[in-house]
Amino acid sequence: MAKYEYSYYRDENFKDPSNTIVMLGVGTAMSNTDYSNLCEVIVRGTHVLAVVVDFNPRWIVKLDPDKFVEAANGIMAELQSLDLIGPAATLVVGGHSAGGYAAAASLNLTYNHGQPVGYFGIDPAPRGPFAATIDVPSFVVGLEVTTCGVDPMKSSRAAYSKSGAAHRTLVQIKNQKKEFHHCVFTDKGCLVVCPKDKSADSPIQGVAKAFSVFLDRLKSGNNADKKAYDDALGGAPMYVKAMNADEVENKAN
Helix, strand or coil, X not given: CCCXXXXXXXXXXXXXXXXXXXXXXXXXXXXXXXXXXHHHHHHCCCCEEEEEEEXXXXXXXXXXXXXXXXXXXXXXXXXXXXXXXXXXXEEEEEEEHHHHHHHHHCCCCCCCCCCCXXXXXXXXXXXXXXXXXXXXXXXXXXXXXXXXXXXXHHCHHHHHHXXXXXXXXXXXXXXXXXXXXXXXXXXXXXXXXXXXXXXCCCCHHHHHHHHHHHHHHHCCCCCCCHHHHHHHCCCCCCCEEEEEEECCCCCCC
């Protein structure tokens, strides 16, 4: 029985090995095939390789950071053997819901191919308090009110507060009328609790483009300002309630 299952996405216009890898853990009851819409936007027009990993297949619980790291180490080795990533590739970890929390809790564990340089939390949801500390640059997206049993104060806003103030970003999506749910970032929702989003104003496009801004700025070592994220989000469309971005000084100056 496989210990993990994964899908990877890249822009096929780029043939050389990728040097930026985004490793996303799946949410509760989700699989590695449930995030194609998000990942396709992340990699479009870039040299980024995005991986979605189900690190606890055939079981709904996705909270174990040790299993997340074990899967990430195995996948990185496999991608390298396939010449899909370069020997100096950097890794950004994260994920949706429980998988996003597992990735956050894994940051103090050992990665065989180099420690992660960034974190992408998609409404990361622990079972209890958000105990993980995020000591790498972070990009977190979440909702305004509770859906699917996930309280923003214990998920996205907690992840932002547990991130280093030097380089963190939070995008919060308006959903006072619950027009968007916790699983809006997946391809089909979670069926029973969070239905598939059918709105033409889905936040996936804007969030993925804003995350690309975050990835670009990781290379320079300082966060983008609010305007750069705002522009990527499409001029702060109606679904965005708040956007926080903490800047750091450019150490080269």
